[in-house]
Amino acid sequence: MFSWFLLANGLALAGAGPLRVAALHPLLADLARQVGGERVEVYDVVGEGGNLHRFEPRPADMKRMQDSALVLASGKNLEPYLDRLKAALDGVAVIEVGRTIPTLTVAAGTGGHGHGRGGAVHPGEDERQAGMLDPHWWDNVDNMRRAARVVALAFAEKDPAGEDDYLSHAMAYGQRLEELKRWANKELGKIPRGQRKLVTAHNAFGYFAKEFGFEAIAVAGLNNEQNTTPRELAETIEAVKNAGVRAVFPESNANGKALDSITAATGTRIATPLIADGNGTGKDAGFEAMIRHNVTAITQALAPP
Secondary structure, three states: OHHHHHHOOOOOOOOOOOOEEEEOOOOEEEEEEEEHHEEEEEEEEOOOOOOOOOHHHOHHHHHHHHOOEEEOOOOOOOOOOOOHHHHHHOOOEEEEOOOOOOOOOOOOOHHHOOOEEEEOEEEHHHHHHOOOOOEEEEHHHHHHHHHHHHHHHHHHHHHHHHHHHHHHHHHHHHHHHHHHHHHOOHHHHHOOHHEEEEEEEEOOOOHHHHHHEEEEEEEOOOOOOOOHHHHHHHHHHHHHHOOOEEEEEOOOOOOOHHHHHHHHHHEEEEOEEOOOOOOOOOOHHOOHHHHHHHHHHHHHOOOOO
């Protein structure tokens, strides 16, 4: 483990030219480009397809962040290293974009499965994670629209001459997201209310479920690296049987073995993998592409033929 303070010490601050922005989440890097346009230079610290739950900044990342005017973090306890990062990046603003966005917490379920719409839990979370903040706020169209304004104001504070541009870009992006939500509602409307149950590998879709009227059932917890115990798996299998779902959804960059066990025990099928943490690649990279991918996959799996 390297020393955060030694790495940060003596590194140059951001110079003239485009506003240099570092982002600790691929979707925040995408958002920074949408809002900043040609006025910003964005460094995607995690990188396209990166695993947020395994990531910790490397020495080269530290230098790029120290050379930036500000760093965009997701917040809501997603980045366990954030306090150390703030201390190391003395003089560089670290903006927790999700701080002012409404928060969901992990609810203690009835027998492990009292999820409710928009409040996913998994068996065993009563003991381990009930009451914790759900950090996956970005998996929600309205939340990303709010985040665009947060980012625009943060950019304007560092670059007052660009304030009108940033706010204009944020407004235009928000209008695109409103159109995206209308499309998503139309597509997901093809799924009968009784089939709007989203069984996924880890607890990443609470905000999506709340926005679009689904019940989320997660096999693992908030972190896709968390192991599932045999008791938890058995309880999830029972919940899936009771829910009568037609399909379960693996996730890109997440272990799918538990879902294989569930499908074998329940007769459900494995659907197209969802993008849970904004780690899509190629044509599925970025927020709008992630939402389109996930909505299409969910509709194809759960809507009647």
